[in-house]
Amino acid sequence: MARAQGCCLFDTAIGPCGIAWTGRSLAAVQLPEATRPGTLRRLRRYVGEDVPEADPPAFVQSAIARVQALLTGARDDLADLPLDMEGVPEFHQRVYEVTRAIPPGAVLTYGEVARRVGEPGAARAVGQALGKNPFAPVIPCHRVLAAGGRSGGFSAEGGADTKLRMLEIERAQLGEQPGLFD
Structure with a gap:
């Protein structure tokens, strides 16, 4: 911490x-x-x-x-904001690095994030790491979906509805697109 x-x-x-x-x-x-x-x-x-x-x-x-x-729709990835990762587990840091690189309006699946951190099959662990994200929305965990385009979990107030609202604000293209389906 x-x-x-x-x-x-x-x-x-x-x-x-x-x-x-x-x-x-x-x-x-x-x-x-x-x-x-x-x-x-x-x-x-x-x-x-x-x-x-x-x-x-x-x-x-x-x-x-x-x-x-x-949160009003600006296309800013916030990637240059300095974050203090003291006390954040190494696996979580790797997940956050990949997640932070997802631009506004784009999405990945938990499985895709797992593969990009070199841990294929660790989609559930990715979801757990994102559930403990201390930097939302600077680390945009709302841009990570479940396989098949389902919203998956979201630990913020309002759960998946908040996640989908944030994606709507970013004008994310949900549906059949490269990078959405596992």
Whole structure:
């Protein structure tokens, strides 16, 4: 778990998100829960209960603006935002690296991510790693679907409905396309 210096909530088109930071990187990013206090509670599960709410430094303000834009349909992959991976298991880091490379509007399946991390047959482990993603939507786990184009799970509030809403905002092309079916 990254040792965050501060955290805050910010409004987006899908509800209040949370963000926490260290001196130079993001320690966690949280999609909305049903309530603002719920979002803050879930964010602090990643960074610790004692992390104070604070005004974000400039690099975090920039990250917030980009996440807000992404959640209104901007085509920003957020790939250059610095993430603190301290305490993140190595397999999860590999999954997050592949997932982070999926551009807005595109999707992969859990099986395709497993193959790209060199672990064919580990689709379920990929899903478990994405379920523990401390950086959604900067690491866009919503862009990973189950085989056959099914939505699969999603740990954010609203589950698969939230996942599909985020893909709709990105104008993702779901259906028969290369890279969607295993």
